[in-house]
Amino acid sequence: MARRPKRSHNGGPPLDDYKGPPWGNGDPYIFLAWQAAHAKAWKAPSRDVMLMRMEKAERLGLTYEEYTLEILERGLHLQPKDTDRIAAIKATRKRRRASRLD
Numbered sequence: 679m680a681r682r683p684k685r686s687h688n689g690g691p692p693l694d695d696y697k698g699p700p701w702g703n704g705d706p707y708i709f710l711a712w713q714a715a716h717a718k719a720w721k722a723p724s725r726d727v728m729l730m731r732m733e734k735a736e737r738l739g740l741t742y743e744e745y746t747l748e749i750l751e752r753g754l755h756l757q758p759k760d761t762d763r764i765a766a767i768k769a770t771r772k773r774r775r776a777s778r779l780d
Contacts, residue, residue, distance in 0.1 A: 719750055738764055744771070 701709030722728065728742075735745035738756055744767050748754055756764060 720746075740764065740767060741771075 699706070723731075731745055731749075732742050734756070735742050738745065738758065740756070745756065748756055748763075748767070754760075754763070
């Protein structure tokens with residue numbers, strides 16, 4: 679009998695340095711579904727949309743990936759008035775960079 683994942687677990691593939699199959703100890707079908715969903719979400723938009731996002735991200739001091747991820751995760755097209763959210767994204771970037779150096 680399979681164990682149910684913890685309440686906070688989203689069922690995605692393992693994120694650590696696991697040496698086994700890419701789907702971990704879980705169901706390969708779930709891994710493949712996640713892989714397909716990831717590819718669909720990050721499918722390259724049209725050239726004009728990409729250029730518009732790059733320009734907006736640059737004006738806000740974010741990377742294209744950070745700006746696009748905000749749209750994909752929250753459906754929010756950040757504006758200059760969203761200073762709190764932009765600061766939070768930049769703080770996360772700094773923490774990630776610091777943890778890589780450790």
